[in-house]
Amino acid sequence: MPELCGIELEHPLINASGTYDAIAAQKVFGDQLLEEFPFSAFVSKTITPEPRAGNEPQRIWETPAGMINSIGLPNKGLDGFLAEDLPQLAALPVPLIVSVMATNREDFSRLVREVAERDEVVGIELNVSCPNVHSGLIVGEQPSETEALMEALRPLTEKPLIVKLTPNVADPGSVAVAAAAGGADAVSLINTLKASAVNPVTGQPALAAGHGGLSGPAVRPIALQQVRAVKSACELPIIGMGGVSNGADAAEFIAAGATLVAVGTENFRDPRAGFRIAGELEKTRTLGNFAKVALDLE
Amino acid sequence: MTAPFGRRRCEVAENKVSGGYRVFSLLDRAGPAPQPGQFYMLASEHSWGEGGGRPFLPRAISVAETAPAKEGVRLDFLVEGVGPGTERLCGLEAGEQVWVTGPLGNAFQAPKEVNPDAAGAILVGGGIGIAPLAIWRRHLVEKGIPLRVLLGFRSQEHSGGLDELFCSGDSLCPDVRLASEDGHAGHQGYVTDLVAAMLAGDDATSAVVYSCGPPAMLEAVRVLCEEHGVSCELAMESPMACGFGACFGCAVPKPDGGYMRLCVDGPIVRGDAIAEVAHA
Numbered sequence: 001m002p003e004l005c006g007i008e009l010e011h012p013l014i015n016a017s018g019t020y021d022a023i024a025a026q027k028v029f030g031d032q033l034l035e036e037f038p039f040s041a042f043v044s045k046t047i048t049p050e051p052r053a054g055n056e057p058q059r060i061w062e063t064p065a066g067m068i069n070s071i072g073l074p075n076k077g078l079d080g081f082l083a084e085d086l087p088q089l090a091a092l093p094v095p096l097i098v099s100v101m102a103t104n105r106e107d108f109s110r111l112v113r114e115v116a117e118r119d120e121v122v123g124i125e126l127n128v129s130c131p132n133v134h135s136g137l138i139v140g141e142q143p144s145e146t147e148a149l150m151e152a153l154r155p156l157t158e159k160p161l162i163v164k165l166t167p168n169v170a171d172p173g174s175v176a177v178a179a180a181a182g183g184a185d186a187v188s189l190i191n192t193l194k195a196s197a198v199n200p201v202t203g204q205p206a207l208a209a210g211h212g213g214l215s216g217p218a219v220r221p222i223a224l225q226q227v228r229a230v231k232s233a234c235e236l237p238i239i240g241m242g243g244v245s246n247g248a249d250a251a252e253f254i255a256a257g258a259t260l261v262a263v264g265t266e267n268f269r270d271p272r273a274g275f276r277i278a279g280e281l282e283k284t285r286t287l288g289n290f291a292k293v294a295l296d297l298e
Numbered sequence: 299m300t301a302p303f304g305r306r307r308c309e310v311a312e313n314k315v316s317g318g319y320r321v322f323s324l325l326d327r328a329g330p331a332p333q334p335g336q337f338y339m340l341a342s343e344h345s346w347g348e349g350g351g352r353p354f355l356p357r358a359i360s361v362a363e364t365a366p367a368k369e370g371v372r373l374d375f376l377v378e379g380v381g382p383g384t385e386r387l388c389g390l391e392a393g394e395q396v397w398v399t400g401p402l403g404n405a406f407q408a409p410k411e412v413n414p415d416a417a418g419a420i421l422v423g424g425g426i427g428i429a430p431l432a433i434w435r436r437h438l439v440e441k442g443i444p445l446r447v448l449l450g451f452r453s454q455e456h457s458g459g460l461d462e463l464f465c466s467g468d469s470l471c472p473d474v475r476l477a478s479e480d481g482h483a484g485h486q487g488y489v490t491d492l493v494a495a496m497l498a499g500d501d502a503t504s505a506v507v508y509s510c511g512p513p514a515m516l517e518a519v520r521v522l523c524e525e526h527g528v529s530c531e532l533a534m535e536s537p538m539a540c541g542f543g544a545c546f547g548c549a550v551p552k553p554d555g556g557y558m559r560l561c562v563d564g565p566i567v568r569g570d571a572i573a574e575v576a577h578a
Contacts, residue, residue: 024543024562028402030300053556057576060537060547062383064351067539071546074557216354217347268540269341269356271399272304 005160005185009040011278016241016264017043017099023088038274046099046127049107051077056208061197066216068195070209090120101127105152116157123160140166143178150182165189172226173233180234188239190223216265217243224256231257247280299330307395319378319458320388327370332361333405334434335566339541343395353383358538362429376429376459402541403565406434409506413529416506418444424511425456430533432463450477450489490518497526513577520569530569536560
């Protein structure tokens with residue numbers, strides 16, 4: 001059984017933050033969702049201090065073997081999340097990790113403190129793909145910002161703190177090293193790659209926000225390389241993700257050094273993808289040969 | 299009634315040309331019968347997201363009609379090939395397998411549930427948007443609810459599905475009136491001309507309007523209903539990656555700020571539950 005920072009899990013497949021709304025899915029699919037819950041731990045959508053409506057549409061755009069999104073982190077804010085969503089997520093049959101994001105250390109600290117003190121939460125993922133309003137810099141793109149944020153948050157909880165790394169940097173390893181120096185327990189990567197598309201009919205940006213983040217199988221080779229780079233730079237456990245759509249893909253991430261593998265965009269194509277991929281991954285292990293499984297999947 | 303969890307394979311039973319569109323049928327052995335207004339996420343098993351390229355995401359398509367089959371239910375869809383996904387669906391051949399998730403989303407509500415004072419229904423469809431109104435029309439007829447159907451088309455080519463979905467035998471159902479921009483059938487002009495005339499009648503508020511069609515038409519219908527104090531339900535469309543509330547792509551602005559997710563809060567929305575139907 002895999003474990004991450006002392007959390008024992010049934011299998012290595014979890015969800016990427018923001019790619020599964022378990023509350024909505026339970027309304028659509030009923031209790032069958034819980035019987036074959038696709039993930040061994042559930043990562044919430046990113047929670048911010050105040051409620052956010054999210055970006056104006058158009059928010060998504062299909063690309064070759066992937067999609068670009070600029071959803072804009074719609075969420076109920078910390079208080080709304082704790083009051084309304086947390087009790088429902090706590091009833092899921094797997095451990096709960098909550099993703100949080102803020103634009104200054106005071107707000108980040110409040111999020112971590114208030115979320116961590118809830119028994120229902122086993123760990124916190126820090127979404128650092130946001131600007132620090134004081135410096136104007138994207139925290140996760142700067143090793144020094146990342147380390148300073150971790151130093152501020154680390155004393156607030158003993159629960160695992162997982163830093164979600166952005167791929168939009170030349171050297172993700174250096175950011176992971178900084179996260180480790182600041183006291184992070186694990187890193188997860190990759191977040192989406194900065195991308196844009198043009199609506200061929202209008203000639204205007206396809207997304208209302210102008211740009212967004214690319215995900216899906218198109219990014220998988222980049223994600224694999226970033227996992228390898230982080231693995232060689234530091235010893236933190238890694239949650240690897242980026243375009244995983246079958247067991248062979250998941251096996252590649254584990255081979256590259258990931259402890260757990262997250263499924264993101266594939267959830268949109270197959271609501272039960274995590275459950276399926278966990279089974280396929282198990283098969284790769286039994287056979288000890290994931291090329292064989294890749295062929296079987298054809 | 300919830301949808302079976304996950305996607306499942308369904309066999310293509312038939313796929314035929316109808317004007318500029320296709321009417322194709324799937325045999326769904328596992329799913330419950332859909333309610334009028336609901337939709338499915340569809341992707342062909344092969345040549346869809348494999349080996350890169352597009353289409354990649356499944357496509358949200360409203361169900362046009364359903365009937366009990368020998369095993370399970372038959373699902374009929376009306377599709378126009380306008381991009382890589384819909385073109386692939388148009389090219390499906392009998393015997394091929396399609397990945398299906400659903401039925402998804404909410405359903406049309408009977409007139410009395412929308413407005414306790416309403417007794418009848420006015421169905422307003424445009425182009426490919428006639429699809430969900432076909433299954434809804436049948437349900438209303440079966441319930442004995444009085445109704446009028448107003449359908450509009452740009453041209454004969456864009457009236458695909460009309461014969462299959464709104465004709466009994468060789469002739470148009472008696473409750474159906476047509477409008478066409480090119481004048482090939484019925485009133486020459488927009489279907490909204492027919493709506494305006496009908497809503498100007500004294501007893502218009504005793505009906506609920508149900509509409510599906512291009513965004514500009516839907517917005518015109520919404521505004522007409524608002525002006526005449528008539529309740530309406532609109533079957534809307536939005537770019538959508540998942541269909542079950544996961545991707546947050548299908549945001550539709552609400553009148554009081556914020557957004558709804560069309561896949562789980564729709565696709566049927568009350569006219570007064572949205573700010574407007576966004577259209578170019």
